[in-house]
Amino acid sequence: MRTVDEHLAEILGSVAVLPPLDLALLEAQGTVLAEPVSAPVPLPPFDNSAMDGYAVVAADVAAATEADPAVLPVVGDIVAGDTGVSALRPGLTARIMTGAPLPAGADAVIPVEWTDGGNATVRISRSAPSGHYIRRAGEDVPAGQVVVDAGTRLGAPQLGMIAAVGRSRVTVRPRPRVVVVSTGDELREPGEPLAPGQIWESNSYMLTAAVVEAGGVGYRQATVEDESAKVLEMFHDQLVRADAIVTTGGVSMGTRDVVKEVLAGTGTVGFHKVRMRPGKPQGFGLLEGVPVFTLPGNPVSAYVSFQVFVRPALRAMQGLAPDPLPTVSAVLTDAVKSPPGLRHYLRGLLSFSRGSYTVTAAHTQGSHQLGSLASANALIELGEDVESLPAGSHVEVMRLP
Known part of the structure; x- marks a missing residue:
């Protein structure tokens, strides 16, 4: 088996930045x-007014009070977009609107609320310093x-x-165009009736949404049955429009794992067991130059695999650092256990209070149990050397979108 880091390194070493x-x-x-x-x-490219009011020379209103207002002749109106603004001489004022260019000679704007709103002459009841309510160029x-x-x-x-x-x-x-498809004879579209042994397909909906959250453009492809010819036809059809393809199902050790059967030895696609839970069976490679990620069929395994492997790759394709999900340090509220030798991603509920984070692991952690993922907001990451941690331990926690 290979480690998580080894598998991710192969992926990041294979994907290319999309052309601009x-x-x-x-x-x-x-x-x-x-x-x-x-x-x-x-x-702004020119000095302009920050208020509706009157453009003035500040010295002309320096002594203005409510009891003894300054009275100035109004020589015109200046509106936003006015291209014919000239100079303003001392002793005069012009009505000016927000965003309008300041006339040469004026060095302050008096808000209309400080005046009587006059048209021919205006009474100004308060003084203002030079630069008052002026947005300076630059x-x-x-x-x-x-x-x-x-x-x-x-x-x-x-x-x-x-x-x-x-x-x-x-x-x-550009945003990577990612085709997402699930395979399996047991899968039916949501809304269709179920026969015994069948389930409604959910992975492709979940992962197409995850593609969008990662900055890509997601295209959900209809479910493909476990027939080699149909799976191979799907790949060739989707290569025309895809910058990447993500599949779920058909990559483990079963007799009908047709994705593995069809892609093994094709292009550079290879299949591996990765030291992680959930998500041990993984496949990746280039098919006609297009990255293909083959993820496990169990929904939690597929989602965790996407966040650990596909999301960083999509970021790299956009010219961004292939960062993992945002991570914080948190305190465990309860003890947890982990299988030795595997990197374990536990669903959890992250909380913040009094300046620190705490996290509680979900009670159900089966790779098929989508309910605990839907109610989680974080993944608790436990290293390969961790077998158990008591309550109160500090752990690294990946915040889910």
């Missing part, structure tokens, strides 16, 4: 930026500054920032 694409901004949501984006001009971003670094996953704030510096397109690493 030039995409329109909204098409790039969720992708990873392949180039740094800089501001060609300062943001105070957000100076010209030339990198606003989004390469390697950043593009969400709403990043797309807004890129648009704000005038870019309509970006060069990105």
